[in-house]
Amino acid sequence: MTNVSTSKKSDSAPAGSKPHNHKRSLRTVTIVSTFGGLLFGYDTGVINGALPYMQDDLGLTPLTEGLVTSSLLFGAAFGAIFGGRLADRRGRRKTIMALAVVFLLGTLACTFAPNTAVMVLGRLVLGLAVGGASVTVPVYLAEMSPRAMRGRMVTQNELMIVTGQLVAFISNAYLGNTFGDTGGIWRWMIVLATIPAIALWIGMSLMPESPRWLASIGSFGETLGVLRRIRSHEDARVEFDEVKALAVDDYKSKMGGWRDLKAPWLRHIFVVGIGLAVIQQITGVNSIMYYGTQILADAGFGREAALTANIANGVISVLATFVGIWLLGRVGRRRMLITGQIGTTSALLLIGIFSLLLPEGMGRGYVILALTVTFLAFQQGAISPVTWLMLSEIFPQKMRGLGMGASVFVLWMVNFLIGFSFPQLLAAFGISNTFFVFVVLGVGAIAFAARYVPETKGRSLEELETYFRNRKPAAR
Numbered sequence: 001m002t003n004v005s006t007s008k009k010s011d012s013a014p015a016g017s018k019p020h021n022h023k024r025s026l027r028t029v030t031i032v033s034t035f036g037g038l039l040f041g042y043d044t045g046v047i048n049g050a051l052p053y054m055q056d057d058l059g060l061t062p063l064t065e066g067l068v069t070s071s072l073l074f075g076a077a078f079g080a081i082f083g084g085r086l087a088d089r090r091g092r093r094k095t096i097m098a099l100a101v102v103f104l105l106g107t108l109a110c111t112f113a114p115n116t117a118v119m120v121l122g123r124l125v126l127g128l129a130v131g132g133a134s135v136t137v138p139v140y141l142a143e144m145s146p147r148a149m150r151g152r153m154v155t156q157n158e159l160m161i162v163t164g165q166l167v168a169f170i171s172n173a174y175l176g177n178t179f180g181d182t183g184g185i186w187r188w189m190i191v192l193a194t195i196p197a198i199a200l201w202i203g204m205s206l207m208p209e210s211p212r213w214l215a216s217i218g219s220f221g222e223t224l225g226v227l228r229r230i231r232s233h234e235d236a237r238v239e240f241d242e243v244k245a246l247a248v249d250d251y252k253s254k255m256g257g258w259r260d261l262k263a264p265w266l267r268h269i270f271v272v273g274i275g276l277a278v279i280q281q282i283t284g285v286n287s288i289m290y291y292g293t294q295i296l297a298d299a300g301f302g303r304e305a306a307l308t309a310n311i312a313n314g315v316i317s318v319l320a321t322f323v324g325i326w327l328l329g330r331v332g333r334r335r336m337l338i339t340g341q342i343g344t345t346s347a348l349l350l351i352g353i354f355s356l357l358l359p360e361g362m363g364r365g366y367v368i369l370a371l372t373v374t375f376l377a378f379q380q381g382a383i384s385p386v387t388w389l390m391l392s393e394i395f396p397q398k399m400r401g402l403g404m405g406a407s408v409f410v411l412w413m414v415n416f417l418i419g420f421s422f423p424q425l426l427a428a429f430g431i432s433n434t435f436f437v438f439v440v441l442g443v444g445a446i447a448f449a450a451r452y453v454p455e456t457k458g459r460s461l462e463e464l465e466t467y468f469r470n471r472k473p474a475a476r
Helices: 004-010 019-033 035-058 062-090 092-111 116-144 147-179 185-191 194-204 211-216 220-230 233-253 258-262 264-281 285-299 303-309 311-328 333-357 362-394 397-452 461-470
Strands: none
Touching: 019 035, 019 116, 019 147, 019 194, 019 220, 035 062, 035 092, 035 116, 035 147, 035 185, 035 194, 035 285, 062 092, 062 116, 062 285, 062 397, 092 116, 092 185, 092 194, 116 147, 116 211, 116 362, 116 397, 147 185, 147 303, 147 311, 147 362, 211 220, 211 233, 211 397, 220 233, 233 461, 258 264, 264 285, 264 362, 264 397, 264 461, 285 303, 285 311, 285 362, 285 397, 303 311, 311 333, 311 362, 333 362, 333 397, 362 397, 362 461
16 A cells, blocks of 8 residues: 555545536446446347357357357456456556457457457457456446445446347347348447447546545545545545545555455355355356347247347346346345345246247247246346345455456356357257256255345445454354
8 A cells, every 4th residue: 555644635635526516427437437337238148149140151050159159258257357456456447448448359359250260269358358347347336336326326337238238139130130131240230339348448538536446555635536526525524534444454454365365254255255156147147148039039939030029138138127226225135136036046947847848839939038038027137236236345445356356257157158058058958958957056046145145235335344354154
């Protein structure tokens, strides 16, 4: 930590902007930074509609199809862990700006890929940006937000993720149905992501750094300046004292590396964080988000009809996220998570049963579509927003980037395994048996959430750190 002596100077530091503008500044920070979530969503969702056209142009097999889809997820795993460490060392704002450049480069590589090998490499690069954004943007939002608004602000990133996926589904459907006979239409589906990547870099160049990260390196004058920009004058002073005190304590305890996991309370947080990451993915959500068009086509829709029907999955994801944001202000995180897990597991069980019992055709297609929509209502309305919010909350300041990076690394690795294996499982065992596997995993997820996940609602980040530090090992 450096410049600790600047705290005296910070008491009289001028405000970065007039106090009455702090709400507008906070809204601007939220909108601009969540363009990272929009890119996350678009780049993971666009493959859903682009894949059928790539099969023709690139000659994909079930194996290479899985590689093209999952290479982004593999890259995202490493982007998460390295992005988290980079955000701890270089700051949240600069890291997000660097990720915007990687988003742009990865998108262009995929757009102009001449063969499967280059496409896999381009998707791998794109994954580094997606993984880095999945860690850094929620942490940035959590550290910028007031306690009462943290749930709403952080989950707005989840809203932007599903909005990005919806935009991808709509653009895929339009381009596929209008220009589907044109060679290389999938390239136009992919290249649209360059626009938000450029907007993210420009926007973040104008945004302030996280006040908590500034405090963690001892820049208390800048910390107070940022807080005055995004808080009322009185709230800025109160929060500054709290942030400064904990930053000094963290520095004295010299936390921040893997060796600190020798402390039982930190090991417990890591177990909870990694568990949250795993149970969010083993619902099988991304089998639907990545292969939804193919699932619907196999269920009875044609290729173009499946592209259009898949928009319903994107629409319900956005609407459910709005509901989830509303619920987070009224319902405990833990209860929402468990309810969501029960809902998704039940929907998957019904998908497996009806896929087995109903004859192939449009009737079965509409039943499967209704159940995937129900599944996504529980996933995007409860599980996903709670997961990303809690991961941004539970880790202490000096380990927030490392802890969330490690958890999201695991999340993306599980995602990778599902994305890679799903088309091969589908080809080998059929839709029913494949979804029955996710049902069994879902039961395990419910048990974990009920046993280990704590409640974090209504506590500041500093209060949560104190709670975990003083928590007795036997308590939940």
